[in-house]
Amino acid sequence: MKLSRRRVLGGIGAGAAAGLLGAPTSAADSSIGTDTERVFVHPQTSLLDELGELLDVVEAVGGTTVLEFDNFDFVVAEVPSTGLDQLRQDPRVATVEEDDETGIPSDWSPSLSDIFGSPGGSDCSTHPDQRPSWGVERIGADAVEPDGSGVDVGILDTGIQSDHCSLSVAGGRNFTADGTAGDYEDRHGHGTHVAGVAGALDNDRGVVGVAPEANLYAVKVLGDDGSGRYSELIAGIDWCMSNDVEIISMSLGGEAESSTLARAIEKAHSAGHLLLCAAGNEGNDGADSCDAETMTYPATHEDVVAVTAMDETDRLASYSSVGSAVDLLAPGTNVTSSTVDNEYAEASGTNVATPFVTGVAALVWETREEDGPGPSDPVRKILGETAETVLGTCAEGDGLVNAPAALGDERATEGSDWSSDPVGGIRSLLERVVDLIVGFFEWLLGLFR
Known part of the structure; x- marks a missing residue:
């Protein structure tokens, strides 16, 4: 042939x-x-x-x-x-x-952290004792029991350092020209920092993420210089769909809208994936500047959870983009997380804020009955309706993501929301019926053994 x-x-x-x-x-x-x-x-x-x-x-x-x-x-x-x-x-x-092109902010400039009193390095035993970032504490992620176990999270970024002492990478794929398809190593630092915020291990070393037991996938859609194209981003979304990665986290953005990228996002959303994106670092005229539209794409898409950033004083970060499409607020200024060369760095941006929401989404997803991509709308609704009002303006959307409140919501332990997703509800019911039938026949066979 x-x-x-x-x-x-x-x-x-x-x-x-x-x-x-x-x-x-x-x-x-x-x-x-x-x-x-x-x-x-x-x-x-x-x-x-x-x-x-x-x-x-x-x-x-x-x-x-x-x-x-x-x-x-x-x-x-x-x-x-x-x-x-x-x-x-x-x-x-x-x-x-x-x-068109996409990427991380050109002025993103992390600084190697000295708050632990010692550097990282390949010998994990020399790493400093673990401590959560102020952001993990501010959203209450250090005070909840779920840890993201069993939930797949795609970090669509510059890759992730696979042997970092504070990270465990479940797998990944490279869609850039910087290396082969199997080379998803981070040679920039941004993707590793984002991954640490979302899911650094709870192993007594360095930092700890919001969902330390989530399965992190390094989906490299940005090159070693932090830039990429919408086609590579779409390839990353496509890979997550084919591999049943439930949560798709994008700490990036582009200037131009794209109907092709919109089509990919809509199809991923319809398939049950939850997509999150940084609002952008284009600045604002204050927390009440509700008429401003400085967000980057695809954060403005309605099927994407758009995240803005605040500082340690509960104020909107000066760099944070704002707009009518904002969904949630998260810590984003001077956040310490993992970075390449087994180091830790302090960095700021809505790109840093986004993985806080990604991590809480993984915690909520863990407590629900869906296995694999399921209806993402109930999870998104829980995150929004349990958020904490901090700014009281449009710049925070529904408010600051709140891990204890989200997990304390009774819907967090329910299955599909029949009213918003009847197909998902029927599927969940059929799965339970099949389980009962299989269990019955296993019991019946046991009688004749």
Whole structure:
């Protein structure tokens, strides 16, 4: 059987394809030999028998497909600038959209922490005694029993240092050009810091996260310089969907909205995943500046939990973006967490605040009956309705995320909310019926042994 390019890319996997083919090309190094643009190409599905035909359409204008996805029918391609109009006019193509950039704030500047009185290093026995950050204490995560056990959390970032003494990485994938698909190591520091806030281990060393027993996945969608593209972010969402990672945490943002990224978010949300994102570090004119819209994308999407940041004095951080799409507030200033080279660093940003909410979401998810991606709306509702009012303005959304209150809500230990998710409720009931039937037959067989 002759292998099509689609089968080859499918066999390699989206992450490997990104690593091999996904780097932005230029006129100097492009195999096409001319200026190219990286774009999303959406098929006119009614005119295509299979997605493989779309690859032929891209090739016909001199382009190269660089990314396909398991859960989405569009592709990412490098297309000569001279061929874009021809691609857009092809009746088999529905839309062509630019693949815009995303990343962490350019001024993100962590400082190595000396509050423990000693450095980190590869010898874990020399690490300082564990202490929670002020943020963990402020949201009450140090005073609750659940620890996130069994909940999968995708940290979509610069990767995570896999052998850090304060972290345990369950796995991951690299969707950038910096390394192979299996190389999700963090060589920047941002992803490791975020991971520590969400789920650093409770092992008496260094720091402890909000959900220390959650399964952290290093989904590398940002390169070693902290920058990336929406296509790589979508690839990370796609991987989380294919691997049943319940919670998708994004401490990043871009300037431009993207209908393609919106489509990916909506599909992940519909599949039961909870998506969270930093509101942005574009600043504000005060906590009551309700008319300001300084948030970055995709935090503004309605299916994403958008997080702003406060400081230790319960004031809105001066760097925090604000806007009508804000959902929750969390500690974000001078937060100590893990970083690369087995060190610990103090850093600030809504990108630091977001994993606090991610961690509390994991705690709530643990106490509910869903196994794997389930209806995320009940968890989101609990986080919002139990939040603490701190600012009393639009800048905090529903308020400061509150771990004890969220876990104390009676809905935290319930299964699917039938009124908001009847399909999930029916599924939960059927699972219980199956368990009862299996149990009955096991009991019956036991009588004849």
